[in-house]
Amino acid sequence: AQTVTQSQPEMSVQEAETVTLSCTYDTSENNYYLFWYKQPPSRQMILVIRQEAYKQQNATENRFSVNFQKAAKSFSLKISDSQLGDTAMYFCAFISFQGGSEKLVFGKGMKLTVNP
Amino acid sequence: EAGVVQSPRYKIIEKKQPVAFWCNPISGHNTLYWYLQNLGQGPELLIRYENEEAVDDSQLPKDRFSAERLKGVDSTLKIQPAELGDSAVYLCASSPGQGRSGNTIYFGEGSWLTVV
Numbered sequence: 056a057q058t059v060t061q062s063q064p065e066m067s068v069q070e071a072e073t074v075t076l077s078c079t080y081d082t083s084e085n086n087y088y089l090f091w092y093k094q095p096p097s098r099q100m101i102l103v104i105r106q107e108a109y110k111q112q113n114a115t116e117n118r119f120s121v122n123f124q125k126a127a128k129s130f131s132l133k134i135s136d137s138q139l140g141d142t143a144m145y146f147c148a149f150i151s152f153q154g155g156s157e158k159l160v161f162g163k164g165m166k167l168t169v170n171p
Numbered sequence: 172e173a174g175v176v177q178s179p180r181y182k183i184i185e186k187k188q189p190v191a192f193w194c195n196p197i198s199g200h201n202t203l204y205w206y207l208q209n210l211g212q213g214p215e216l217l218i219r220y221e222n223e224e225a226v227d228d229s230q231l232p233k234d235r236f237s238a239e240r241l242k243g244v245d246s247t248l249k250i251q252p253a254e255l256g257d258s259a260v261y262l263c264a265s266s267p268g269q270g271r272s273g274n275t276i277y278f279g280e281g282s283w284l285t286v287v
Contacts, residue, residue, distance in 0.1 A: 059213075090275070098260055100214070100278035146213050158227065159204075159264075159276050161213030
């Protein structure tokens with residue numbers, strides 16, 4: 056089964072600090088894609104960062120970066136210089152191609168609160 | 172460029188009544204998804220279209236749920252009759268690719284359904 060596990064249901068951090076959100080996944084596929092999505096109270100899923108599994112270099116988008124450990128099936132998100140607007144639910148996800156169907160599989164999410 | 176548009180944003184209905192949700196994907200996106208998100212959970216795929224063809228509807232409860240994408244552009248998701256357990260957010264999403272593309276999936280703001 057293709058699964059995504061986010062073991063920390065909730066975290067809080069002070070503004071301007073750095074926080075790391077953890078994610079592990081399980082797949083038998085060798086080529087896949089990993090994502091972090093942010094979901095504010097408005098409920099719209101917003102892409103934060105995308106990683107291609109065949110690329111060893113960790114993806115970076117401004118204050119957001121990932122630590123992708125393919126052998127360990129780990130995909131953590133680091134947010135530097137946290138801002139109040141980063142407060143949201145964060146979902147780790149990957150695209151599975153198992154059974155010929157392209158499906159985005161999500162973890163249960165983690166609630167991040169950035170405090171002033 | 173307009174994003175994925177969904178309507179209505181909010182809907183409250185009595186159980187056993189029908190309800191329909193509409194989605195217009197990003198222009199040019201061939202693939203359209205409907206996801207169900209229960210409170211405190213990550214989204215789960217209901218159905219995926221490539222153009223007008225439903226290529227994965229294995230998770231769609233076909234006894235009460237139906238969907239269509241007649242011209243390969245906008246789509247409608249219907250529930251009839253609604254049950255209390257259908258209260259959730261229904262997310263529509265689209266992506267430009269087909270097959271094993273791993274393209275980013277873009278989400279709409281969701282349709283919040285409350286069944287009373």
